[in-house]
Amino acid sequence: MKRARLIWRKSVNVVMLTLTGVAALSVVSILFLILGYLVYNGGKSLNWAFFTQLPKPVGETGGGMANAIVGSLKLLLLAAVIGLPVGLMGGVYLAEFGGKTFSFVVRYTTDLLNGVPSIVMGIFAYSLVVVPMRHFSTLAGGVALGIMVVPITLRSTEEFLKSVPRSMREGAMALGASKWRTIATVVIPAASGGVITGMLLALARVAGETAPLLFTAFGNQFWSPGWDQPVASLPVMIYTYAIAPYDDWHRQAWAAGLVLLGIVLIANIGTRLALGRGATIRST
Amino acid sequence: MKKTLVLFSLMLGFAYVAMAQGGTILLNAAGATFPYPIYSKWFSNYNQLHSNIQINYQSIGSGGGIRQLKAGTVDFGASDMPLNDELLSQFSYKILQFPTVLGAVVPTYNIPGVNTELKFTPKALSDIYLGKVTKWNDSEITSSNPGVSLPGNDIVVVHRSDGSGTTFVWTDYLSKVSPDWKSRVGSNTSVNWPVGLGGKGNEGVAGLVKQTPNSIGYVELIYAIQNNMGYGLVKNSSGKFVKASLATVTDAASGAAAKMRSDIRISITDASGAEAYPICSFTYLLIPETISDATKRDAIKGFLHWMLTSGQEQVEALNYARLPKAVVAIEMKQIGEIK
Amino acid sequence: MSTSVNAVERAPGNWTPRALLRRLAGGDEVAHIVTLIFASAIIIITSLLVFQLWVNSGASRHAFGWHFLVTSVWDPVFEHFGALPFIYGTMVTSAISLIIALPLGLAAAIFLAELAPRNISDTISFLIDLLAAVPSVIYGLLGIFVVVPLMRTLIGPALKKVFGYLPIFSGPNYGVGFLTAGIVLAIMIVPYIISVSREVLLTVPRDQREAALALGATRWEATWQVVVPWARTGISGSVFLALARAIGETMAVTMVIGNDPKISASLFAPGYTIAAVIANEFTEATGKIYLSALIELGLVLFLITFILNGMARLLILATERAGGRTA
Numbered sequence: 023m024k025r026a027r028l029i030w031r032k033s034v035n036v037v038m039l040t041l042t043g044v045a046a047l048s049v050v051s052i053l054f055l056i057l058g059y060l061v062y063n064g065g066k067s068l069n070w071a072f073f074t075q076l077p078k079p080v081g082e083t084g085g086g087m088a089n090a091i092v093g094s095l096k097l098l099l100l101a102a103v104i105g106l107p108v109g110l111m112g113g114v115y116l117a118e119f120g121g122k123t124f125s126f127v128v129r130y131t132t133d134l135l136n137g138v139p140s141i142v143m144g145i146f147a148y149s150l151v152v153v154p155m156r157h158f159s160t161l162a163g164g165v166a167l168g169i170m171v172v173p174i175t176l177r178s179t180e181e182f183l184k185s186v187p188r189s190m191r192e193g194a195m196a197l198g199a200s201k202w203r204t205i206a207t208v209v210i211p212a213a214s215g216g217v218i219t220g221m222l223l224a225l226a227r228v229a230g231e232t233a234p235l236l237f238t239a240f241g242n243q244f245w246s247p248g249w250d251q252p253v254a255s256l257p258v259m260i261y262t263y264a265i266a267p268y269d270d271w272h273r274q275a276w277a278a279g280l281v282l283l284g285i286v287l288i289a290n291i292g293t294r295l296a297l298g299r300g301a302t303i304r305s306t
Numbered sequence: 307m308k309k310t311l312v313l314f315s316l317m318l319g320f321a322y323v324a325m326a327q328g329g330t331i332l333l334n335a336a337g338a339t340f341p342y343p344i345y346s347k348w349f350s351n352y353n354q355l356h357s358n359i360q361i362n363y364q365s366i367g368s369g370g371g372i373r374q375l376k377a378g379t380v381d382f383g384a385s386d387m388p389l390n391d392e393l394l395s396q397f398s399y400k401i402l403q404f405p406t407v408l409g410a411v412v413p414t415y416n417i418p419g420v421n422t423e424l425k426f427t428p429k430a431l432s433d434i435y436l437g438k439v440t441k442w443n444d445s446e447i448t449s450s451n452p453g454v455s456l457p458g459n460d461i462v463v464v465h466r467s468d469g470s471g472t473t474f475v476w477t478d479y480l481s482k483v484s485p486d487w488k489s490r491v492g493s494n495t496s497v498n499w500p501v502g503l504g505g506k507g508n509e510g511v512a513g514l515v516k517q518t519p520n521s522i523g524y525v526e527l528i529y530a531i532q533n534n535m536g537y538g539l540v541k542n543s544s545g546k547f548v549k550a551s552l553a554t555v556t557d558a559a560s561g562a563a564a565k566m567r568s569d570i571r572i573s574i575t576d577a578s579g580a581e582a583y584p585i586c587s588f589t590y591l592l593i594p595e596t597i598s599d600a601t602k603r604d605a606i607k608g609f610l611h612w613m614l615t616s617g618q619e620q621v622e623a624l625n626y627a628r629l630p631k632a633v634v635a636i637e638m639k640q641i642g643e644i645k
Numbered sequence: 646m647s648t649s650v651n652a653v654e655r656a657p658g659n660w661t662p663r664a665l666l667r668r669l670a671g672g673d674e675v676a677h678i679v680t681l682i683f684a685s686a687i688i689i690i691t692s693l694l695v696f697q698l699w700v701n702s703g704a705s706r707h708a709f710g711w712h713f714l715v716t717s718v719w720d721p722v723f724e725h726f727g728a729l730p731f732i733y734g735t736m737v738t739s740a741i742s743l744i745i746a747l748p749l750g751l752a753a754a755i756f757l758a759e760l761a762p763r764n765i766s767d768t769i770s771f772l773i774d775l776l777a778a779v780p781s782v783i784y785g786l787l788g789i790f791v792v793v794p795l796m797r798t799l800i801g802p803a804l805k806k807v808f809g810y811l812p813i814f815s816g817p818n819y820g821v822g823f824l825t826a827g828i829v830l831a832i833m834i835v836p837y838i839i840s841v842s843r844e845v846l847l848t849v850p851r852d853q854r855e856a857a858l859a860l861g862a863t864r865w866e867a868t869w870q871v872v873v874p875w876a877r878t879g880i881s882g883s884v885f886l887a888l889a890r891a892i893g894e895t896m897a898v899t900m901v902i903g904n905d906p907k908i909s910a911s912l913f914a915p916g917y918t919i920a921a922v923i924a925n926e927f928t929e930a931t932g933k934i935y936l937s938a939l940i941e942l943g944l945v946l947f948l949i950t951f952i953l954n955g956m957a958r959l960l961i962l963a964t965e966r967a968g969g970r971t972a
Contacts, residue, residue: 035863036848039760046761049835050769053776059787077344081532081624111683120684131691137954138694139893141920142943145927146694149701156378169690176687202676229778233895233920237928240336243349244360250364251332257782261896264786265932266509267516272790273624277781279832290778294771297598336928369927393931401972460817467904469721469929491722498720503821503915504904517793518820549654 032072039061057283064280067273077243083270088244089276093160093253094229094282097239100164101171101228108223109175113217116176117183118205136173143170144234147280152238157253163239167228174227178220182213219293226289230282232257313319321329329358336364337371337384338471338507340526341407341589344624345384348617352609359605365507369495375401375592381602383592386471387495388571400595403570404610404637405588406617408627410550410557412476412585414530414539415522416515417442417457424538425450431540432484434461434522436491438500442520450547457520464514464523467504469495476524479575479618483584524585524619528625538596542584543576554583554626562588563632570636578588588629596645601643610641695947702941704933713941719922721873721930726938728945730906734823734916735946738898741827741912744835746885750838752871758846759868770843773934777836785900788829793901795818796828801913816911821903824912829897834887835916841886845879845964846872882960888952893946895920919946942960 039276071086078085112132116125147166152158153207186209194204210217240252260278339355342365349361363384366374371383374399388403413426430446433439439446442456458518466473477493491497503518505511508525512533515523527550530537539547558577565572576584593610597603614637629637705713710728716727753773755765797820808814849872857867873880903915906923919942930936 031866033865036871038865039756042752042756042760045749046756046769046773046839049749049753049776050772052832053772055683056776056779056787057782063790069560079350080343081528082742096341107801108683108686111680114682114689115677115684119680124684128687131688132957133954134951135694137889137893137950139895139920139946139950141694141893141895141923142698142947144695145701145923145940145943148927149697150709152379152868153377158379169791172687172690187694201673203672219707226778232780232782233924235923237827241364242362243346244353244362245334247330252334252364257780257896260782260786261900262509263515264782264789265506267512267529268509275786277768279786282782284779286778286780287775290775294774366928368929369931373929373931376931462817462819467925469926469931494722495929495931496721498718498722499905502905503819504917504925506904507897514821517789519797521819 036177056160060276060280060283062079062275063276064278067277068280072274072277076245077259081268085274087254087256087259087274088277089242090254090256090259091281093239093242093246094256096160096164096246096249096253097167097235097255098225098229100160101167102221104164104168105171105224106175107219109172110179110217112172113174113179113183114205114210116180117179118201118209121225132173132176135169136177139172139233140166140231144237147234147238154186155250157250158238158240158250160239160249160253163235163253163255164249166234166238167231170228170234171224174224175221178223179213179217182216183209185216186212215297219297222289223246226286228258229289230286232261308442310609311363315519328511331359331601333359333361333381333602333605334379335361335371335384335591336366336374336380337364337592338386338387338589340368340409340470340472340475340587341384341626343526343528343532344407344621347624348613351620352612356608359609365509367466367468367495367507368471368474368537370403371471371592372495375594381432381597382594382606384589385495385592386587386589387474388588388590389592390571390599401591402595402640403590404593404640405570405590405629405633406613407621407629408555408586408588409477409534410527410555410586411472411524412527412530412550413522413540414515414525414535414537416519416535417459418519419498420454420456421536422451422454423536423549424454425541428483428537432480432487434455435463435480435500435502436484436487437463450541451565459520462518462521463502464505464511464518464521465499465502466496466507466511468506468510470507471495471587471589472508472526473497475575475585478573479585482576526576531625540584540625542577542580544580544582545645546580548581548583550583550586552622552625552627554581555586556584556630558582558584559588559627559630563630566633566636570633570640586627591642595642595643605643607641610637614638656845660727698940698944699865702937702944705937705941708934709938713938714945717908721932721935724932724934726934728919728942730908731917731919731922731942732945733908734902734906735892735910735918735920735949737823737916738826738830738902738918739888741824742830742891743884743888745828746835746838746887750835750887751842751880752881753835754839754842754846755868755873757843758936759864759872766843770840773836773839776832776852777840778967779833781833781894781896782900784829784833784897788825788897788901790831796820796822796825812910813912816909816913818913819903819915821901821915822913823902823909826898826902826916827912827917829901830891830894832896833897834891837887837890838880838883841883841961842876842880844875845883845961848879848964849875864913876964878960879964882957882964885953885957885960887956889950893950894956895924896919899924919943 075086076089143166148163151162151165166199168218191204194208235255235258239255241256242252246253256278260275263275345363349363361491368385368387371385375383376378428452436476441458442461443458474495477497481488481493505514508529511523512525512529515521539549542548557579558574614634621628679826713728715729715930717729718725757770801818803812853871854867898918899921904917905915906917923939927939930939
């Protein structure tokens with residue numbers, strides 16, 4: 023009797039453990055499926071025209087997304103200029119200067135900001151920038167994305183600054199350096215790998231955001247000069263083209279998807295490889 | 307330190323290049339998806355003729371065009387639904403409405419195995435969209451299409467999810483032919499649909515119908531043609547099943563010019579006339595009467611002038627009907643009112 | 646991480662004008678103030694956001710009051726707005742995504758934490774984390790061209806054949822709908838469940854596992870009956886986190902859900918979520934109440950994610966404390 027029970031337990035053991043392996047493998051294979059689809063469908067549509075030409079009028083085939091690529095770069099630049107300093111300085115504050123209660127409030131608020139759905143961020147940027155300016159603009163899109171960059175940057179900056187050993191700080195102070203000097207010339211450089219990684223990951227995350235751009239950056243058929251005009255961006259173009267009926271637009275949407283995913287994955291893989299094993303940045 | 311300096315100067319250079327496009331007049335417009343194919347062609351052509359004038363048009367639906375014009379975020383808007391007095395009063399300044407083309411809204415469908423043109427009665431269309439007729443082989447549809455074997459599959463109804471002038475034209479027509487529709491749903495750019503899936507823009511509806519078997523949707527004629535999608539004939543008020551085309555749309559607008567002398571906003575759905583296609587509409591550009599920026603004002607006036615002359619030559623290639631000559635004359639005069 | 650400089654700051658005699666100037670020149674005070682300003686900027690921005698949401702939704706809140714949350718009409722013509730269809734859609738799609746993602750994610754996490762050798766576990770974990778980095782619109786793209794046809798041709802008919810008598814699988818199968826959106830969402834949130842659960846499972850003390858094995862349990866029994874329960878607080882934290890992400894998801898959902906503000910029992914039916922309706926109708930909401938109703942929906946969404954994130958943080962924090970985890 024006991025033997026039968028033992029055989030049962032052993033079989034359950036094998037089955038369940040195999041199932042967990044299957045689960046892990048299926049999840050990983052989804053990643054490769056996504057990549058496969060994009061490479062297959064997007065790869066055959068990527069051509070020189072895609073990168074250099076402007077979109078053609080509706081219904082005509084050909085054209086490209088040159089303005090959307092540049093537009094996305096401009097938006098990222100703005101997001102970096104607006105969001106990275108705030109995240110960096112905030113992280114420095116929390117790691118080096120913060121008092122107990124105020125730090126708690128800052129951390130809590132940062133987590134709150136991180137959890138705000140991107141569409142709500144779009145509403146915010148609309149009322150903050152678009153309405154007073156009476157214009158859709160690259161600036162409005164940059165503000166929306168910039169605010170989203172802050173929480174991710176802040177958390178990783180704080181984490182990596184805190185991980186710099188006390189001995190380094192104390193060594194610098196023993197040599198007579200003031201606090202800010204220590205931070206600027208010893209602590210930050212020591213943590214720079216992780217800090218920069220956090221920044222790049224934050225930018226990679228907002229590069230793919232579509233919802234907040236729908237009513238801030240809006241869209242543009244042409245090049246968008248300066249920062250106060252509507253601008254086309256890769257994610258919004260993918261959305262617009264994917265839901266339309268034109269096969270040529272679908273083709274271009276796949277190509278754009280491949281480009282976008284390529285940028286995001288390269289940023290993620292590159293930074294994590296550079297950081298090395300053991301350092302995980304939870305982008306949650 | 308050096309690296310950051312290099313990066314910083316690169317950024318500055320980039321920013322400078324990004325800014326350096328002086329002398330270009332940039333106009334932003336938004337609105338109807340109904341005329342988007344011809345508008346995108348016009349604005350692209352106009353830019354080739356006048357390389358310093360860029361008109362960026364975003365097709366977000368007539369509702370969007372009206373709203374963004376009100377918020378002042380665009381220089382002009384576009385809508386298939388003319389603004390009635392109530393809507394006009396919501397603007398703090400006067401709006402002039404310029405019809406641009408005539409288009410038709412067609413019932414497009416995707417039924418596997420059915421390659422013939424279907425005929426729809428007004429009752430069939432309204433009952434499908436009310437959810438009363440749910441299967442393709444319903445008698446209401448089969449009685450108009452003898453000889454066509456329609457499957458017993460459920461009809462997938464597709465409508466607009468965004469505020470749309472095309473919806474306005476469609477529901478305006480349905481309200482005229484179905485009292486049930488008029489009382490239950492009404493006509494507007496956005497309504498409380500009894501059934502159906504929502505697609506964004508004419509593009510989204512066409513996209514959904516194309517991808518979904520057994521579906522029916524309403525789109526502007528050119529979207530069905532450009533995507534090789536079947537579209538049906540509709541029975542007009544004279545009892546004839548009419549297919550949307552340049553001829554039938556022009557026929558529907560034939561009586562319009564006279565009425566437009568007093569009010570440029572008229573509805574031409576369910577028009578009388580033996581060959582008239584019952585679901586057509588003018589589509590309008592909404593231009594503020596007063597434009598303070600002189601360069602923008604001249605650019606817009608120049609475009610309107612071009613649109614009414616050379617622009618009209620291009621519309622028929624995309625299956626839109628030209629404006630009647632009398633209407634063009636009215637509009638030429640109206641351009642003078644923009645100051 | 647403040648050092649002894651603070652003690653110096655508080656010492657008497659340090660507040661005379663001369664001393665102040667000296668300290669300013671020293672730079673530490675400046676650095677403190679500068680970073681403080683940036684840190685406060687975050688608080689200001691967040692408060693501004695909540696304030697804007699509250700104020701701009703005022704017209705709708707006053708017109709509909711609490712009824713807004715339980716009315717299921719969304720009628721722009723007659724200006725009756727109710728959030729119920731969207732709340733329903735948001736909940737249904739998130740629930741479906743959790744039902745799929747939780748078993749799948751937990752199983753994968755167990756594999757990665759308990760069974761796989763460390764380097765394989767790290768590599769697979771890394772690859773799964775990459776899934777979390779894929780932008781939402783790309784999930785939407787694949788949703789439209791891969792999942793929707795699959796649902797229409799394979800999954801839907803199969804479910805109907807086996808379970809067609811159930812109300813949740815009744816009605817026509819369009820390809821788009823609640824179920825499709827739920828499936829796409831599941832793929833999007835499974836990396837979060839795996840990543841957090843794996844970390845939490847790794848912190849379970851070895852002796853717990855070994856004690857169970859010593860008592861004759863099989864590997865699976867030890868894992869399922871001892872290790873996982875030990876980590877259940879953290880795992881629930883990951884669930885809330887994943888849920889918060891699913892609820893706020895916009896693009897992928899609006900591309901596959903059918904965009905119809907209706908409450909249906911069937912999972913094959915089209916629906917709408919809060920995020921999706923805001924994305925579709927925001928730029929064109931004519932009329933003050935219409936726009937205000939959309940912003941009120943944004944406020945509701947914000948509050949839901951706020952609560953969920955808060956609970957997630959608490960749960961994960963509790964596990965960290967209990968497990969004696971080092972950062």
